[in-house]
Amino acid sequence: MTDTTETTGTGTTGRTWRERQAEDLMASYAPALRLLVKGEGCWVEDDEGTRYLDFLGGIAVNSLGHAHPALVAAAGRQAALLVHVSNYFATPSQLELAERLKRITGAGAEGRVYFANSGAEANEAAFKLARRNGDSRRNRILALRNAFHGRTMGALALTGKPALQAPFEPMVPGVEHLEPTVAALEQAMRDDVAALIVEPIQGETGVVPLPDGYLTEARRLTEEHGALLIVDEIQTGIGRTGRWFDHQREGIVPDAVSIAKGIAGGVPLGALVTFGRASRLLQRGDHGSTFGGNPFATTIANAVLDEIERADLLSNAARRGEQIRDVVLGMRSDLVTEVRGRGLLIGVGTTADAAPAIGAAALEHGLIVNAINPTSIRLAPPLIVGDAEIDAFRERFAAALAAA
Ligand SMILES: *Cc1c(COP(=O)(O)O)cnc(C)c1O
Numbered sequence: 001m002t003d004t005t006e007t008t009g010t011g012t013t014g015r016t017w018r019e020r021q022a023e024d025l026m027a028s029y030a031p032a033l034r035l036l037v038k039g040e041g042c043w044v045e046d047d048e049g050t051r052y053l054d055f056l057g058g059i060a061v062n063s064l065g066h067a068h069p070a071l072v073a074a075a076g077r078q079a080a081l082l083v084h085v086s087n088y089f090a091t092p093s094q095l096e097l098a099e100r101l102k103r104i105t106g107a108g109a110e111g112r113v114y115f116a117n118s119g120a121e122a123n124e125a126a127f128k129l130a131r132r133n134g135d136s137r138r139n140r141i142l143a144l145r146n147a148f149h150g151r152t153m154g155a156l157a158l159t160g161k162p163a164l165q166a167p168f169e170p171m172v173p174g175v176e177h178l179e180p181t182v183a184a185l186e187q188a189m190r191d192d193v194a195a196l197i198v199e200p201i202q203g204e205t206g207v208v209p210l211p212d213g214y215l216t217e218a219r220r221l222t223e224e225h226g227a228l229l230i231v232d233e234i235q236t237g238i239g240r241t242g243r244w245f246d247h248q249r250e251g252i253v254p255d256a257v258s259i260a261k262g263i264a265g266g267v268p269l270g271a272l273v274t275f276g277r278a279s280r281l282l283q284r285g286d287h288g289s290t291f292g293g294n295p296f297a298t299t300i301a302n303a304v305l306d307e308i309e310r311a312d313l314l315s316n317a318a319r320r321g322e323q324i325r326d327v328v329l330g331m332r333s334d335l336v337t338e339v340r341g342r343g344l345l346i347g348v349g350t351t352a353d354a355a356p357a358i359g360a361a362a363l364e365h366g367l368i369v370n371a372i373n374p375t376s377i378r379l380a381p382p383l384i385v386g387d388a389e390i391d392a393f394r395e396r397f398a399a400a401l402a403a404a
Pocket of ligand 1: 234
């Protein structure tokens with residue numbers, strides 16, 4: 001039965017959806033921009049029937065866009081078989097996904113996979129892995145200034161944003177935040193470092209890539225001192241930057257990779273993939289999750305990875321990313337100062353404080369982009385984005401820049 005008051009968001013109490021959000025949901029999020037009711041491809045639709053071109057993709061999550069037939073079919077099929085069984089049992093889809101993740105990360109036969117339900121949880125597993133590296137004298141974990149690794153207490157301690165941490169002190173101890181320079185790393189690196197965790201591109205900071213060559217030097221220094229190199233590919237991984245994982249661009253082999261966001265096209269799933277000796281650090285009983293790796297989420301992830309391979313979405317991400325970059329720079333707007341990022345993770349640098357106005361104007365013109373900070377617009381469209389969507393983006397983004 002369809003209740004029309006429900007689709008307009010007033011529910012049964014006569015309140016507007018905005019009132020309901022304010023009165024019923026925890027205040028930890030900003031007021032929602034729109035009430036969305038459905039989507040198809042790179043488009044979503046709100047309760048008033050207005051369509052928006054989705055160039056945020058659920059924050060780099062909706063790899064296949066919305067209502068992709070492959071995802072819909074897999075969800076229906078698996079829901080009718082098994083949704084959840086607990087980790088007392090294995091399921092075919094879980095085993096298949098682990099095998100695939102070992103293959104696409106290059107972790108190979110020595111690799112192991114731990115399944116979680118979100119990015120923060122994948123990084124919590126990485127944190128525990130670091131604590132298990134060596135004895136209690138190896139008690140320092142290095143991370144980078146402005147890094148974002150999630151909001152749970154361990155992940156928050158890794159996050160290099162004092163404003164997010166301050167209200168929740170004391171932090172989990174042992175984490176130090178460095179400038180993203182090889183000199184700073186050389187100075188901090190000693191034999192008491194358990195791990196270094198880095199994002200190849202800091203997405204939440206406005207799409208800011210690591211300096212070229214940093215990962216290569218980080219690999220050399222961590223190896224020399226017995227520290228783990230953990231790469232947080234939660235936002236950059238699963239094809240987003242035109243490769244399966246962005247660190248593969250420098251050809252390094254890390255000790256662990258954390259994955260989430262795009263892996264299951266919007267169904268919650270996270271994973272930590274370990275390499276070599278790091279695969280033996282967590283032992284029976286050391287960690288666990290009730291939902292982690294359940295047959296529903298892992299089936300969807302397999303369907304997403306299948307489709308990325310079948311439709312060659314890695315090449316599409318690289319090619320469409322270049323196209324979008326050219327479109328933005330071609331507008332020659334005085335508000336745009338630079339374009340950062342790789343593939344379909346794009347940061348548009350703007351003049352002081354212009355980004356929020358551009359984001360708001362874009363929404364008014366039927367385009368979803370993300371004003372991640374006062375001087376950055378983040379674009380992370382679905383990996384399936386094509387010519388028609390890029391044409392629509394050109395028109396709508398130009399209108400937003402003109403209006404802002
Ligand atoms: C989004 C993100 C996280 C946190 O993921 P959640 O699923 O929100 O917990 C961690 N690291 C990076 C790099 C991210 O982009």
